[in-house]
Amino acid sequence: MGQLFTDLQAVRLDVEANAVIILDQTSLPGEKVYLSLSTKEAVWDAIHRLKVRGAPAIGITAAYGIYVCCKSLRARKFDDFYKGFVEIRDYFESSRPTAVNLSAALERMERCVLRNRELPVSRIKRQMLREALAIRDEDAASCHRIGVYALSLLRPGMGILTHCNAGHLAVSEYGTALAPVYLGQQQGYNFKVYADETRPLLQGARLTAYELRYAGVDITLICDNMASVVMRKGWVQAVIVGCDRIAMNGDTANKVGTSGLAIMARHYGIPFYVLGPTSTIDRRCPDGNAIVIEERGSEEVTDMWYARRMAPDDVKVYNPAFDVTPANLITAIVTERGIARAPYNETFERWFGEEEKDSAETGSKTEE
Numbered sequence: 138m139g140q141l142f143t144d145l146q147a148v149r150l151d152v153e154a155n156a157v158i159i160l161d162q163t164s165l166p167g168e169k170v171y172l173s174l175s176t177k178e179a180v181w182d183a184i185h186r187l188k189v190r191g192a193p194a195i196g197i198t199a200a201y202g203i204y205v206c207c208k209s210l211r212a213r214k215f216d217d218f219y220k221g222f223v224e225i226r227d228y229f230e231s232s233r234p235t236a237v238n239l240s241a242a243l244e245r246m247e248r249c250v251l252r253n254r255e256l257p258v259s260r261i262k263r264q265m266l267r268e269a270l271a272i273r274d275e276d277a278a279s280c281h282r283i284g285v286y287a288l289s290l291l292r293p294g295m296g297i298l299t300h301c302n303a304g305h306l307a308v309s310e311y312g313t314a315l316a317p318v319y320l321g322q323q324q325g326y327n328f329k330v331y332a333d334e335t336r337p338l339l340q341g342a343r344l345t346a347y348e349l350r351y352a353g354v355d356i357t358l359i360c361d362n363m364a365s366v367v368m369r370k371g372w373v374q375a376v377i378v379g380c381d382r383i384a385m386n387g388d389t390a391n392k393v394g395t396s397g398l399a400i401m402a403r404h405y406g407i408p409f410y411v412l413g414p415t416s417t418i419d420r421r422c423p424d425g426n427a428i429v430i431e432e433r434g435s436e437e438v439t440d441m442w443y444a445r446r447m448a449p450d451d452v453k454v455y456n457p458a459f460d461v462t463p464a465n466l467i468t469a470i471v472t473e474r475g476i477a478r479a480p481y482n483e484t485f486e487r488w489f490g491e492e493e494k495d496s497a498e499t500g501s502k503t504e505e
């Protein structure tokens with residue numbers, strides 16, 4: 138599995154070249170293509186077209202990207218530099234609306250710039266680099282801890298069904314939903330994973346099946362409409378998914394199709410777990426109704442994967458990229474701070490309190 142983490146990095150920063158290097162996930166599983174992004178347009182396009190995707194990976198890409206783009210700014214006065222920062226921030230914000238990690242990472246980079254406003258611009262840029270690298274390293278630590286907590290809910294030999302890709306390719310390393318699978322593999326748990334192909338963009342078929350096979354995990358690919366069959370046959374003992382935005386009451390936005398899985402899991406008496414870092418919990422979002430659901434182009438449904446068009450010309454298409462699973466269908470939400478069960482907001486508020494205390498104690502990790 139170690140090879141997986143070195144061979145298939147979703148996103149990394151090339152400081153020498155001042156560029157964000159991503160593994161183009163629209164070329165997987167057929168080709169491993171790495172892209173070097175050094176302009177705000179290239180970063181925006183990569184996020185918008187899911188060349189890099191997954192909430193944490195999107196946040197890390199935005200943090201690396203705004204550092205790379207700001208490093209090229211020639212402004213010497215803070216006000217001019219900050220104006221350039223804000224322009225790039227707003228542009229990146231427009232790339233995809235649902236995953237909160239994008240705006241959360243940009244807000245954290247902005248706090249870094251404002252915290253260091255008295256420094257020369259050259260030193261502010263250095264602080265931005267440290268902040269962006271800290272965002273990536275903290276994500277890697279979070280994913281590992283999510284795996285440890287989630288593994289405590291699972292037993293060797295279990296069948297696990299997952300949806301979309303919330304694995305190593307969606308984060309810095311390990312993954313969220315797949316973190317316990319990789320940790321379990323290191324400890325001989327021999328999980329059997331069932332991955333939904335996840336129409337229309339097939340992240341399950343193209344990415345989850347790819348990375349799990351790369352890591353030697355027992356993986357069976359199914360079409361989305363087969364999930365009920367494998368649950369009814371008793372092959373699945375847990376459904377584990379990632380998340381793109383969690384509201385304070387526990388309602389969770391994740392890849393479209395997730396809420397249907399939660400309903401099926403409840404019907405079959407199978408626990409349904411949402412795994413993700415606390416950075417995916419949106420404090421300003423009281424419930425799922427407040428979550429903006431990205432809608433994407435019809436060609437992803439009608440044309441994308443077929444040698445020829447598989448739908449009537451000009452047929453109306455509805456293509457929501459996400460849906461919201463109500464908190465009452467979620468057995469537990471697992472983050473790097475622990476395992477939350479309903480009523481979720483009590484635990485979330487406690488976690489946020491712990492976070493504020495931790496950052497007050499350590500100060501800003503990026504202060505020189």
Ligand SMILES: CSC[C@H]1O[C@H](OP(=O)(O)O)[C@H](O)[C@@H]1O
Nearest residue numbers: 190191192301303307379391392
């Ligand atoms: C670890 S977050 C993964 C999360 O992101 C995916 O969405 P997309 O592929 O559109 O970025 C999906 O919702 C996954 O659960």
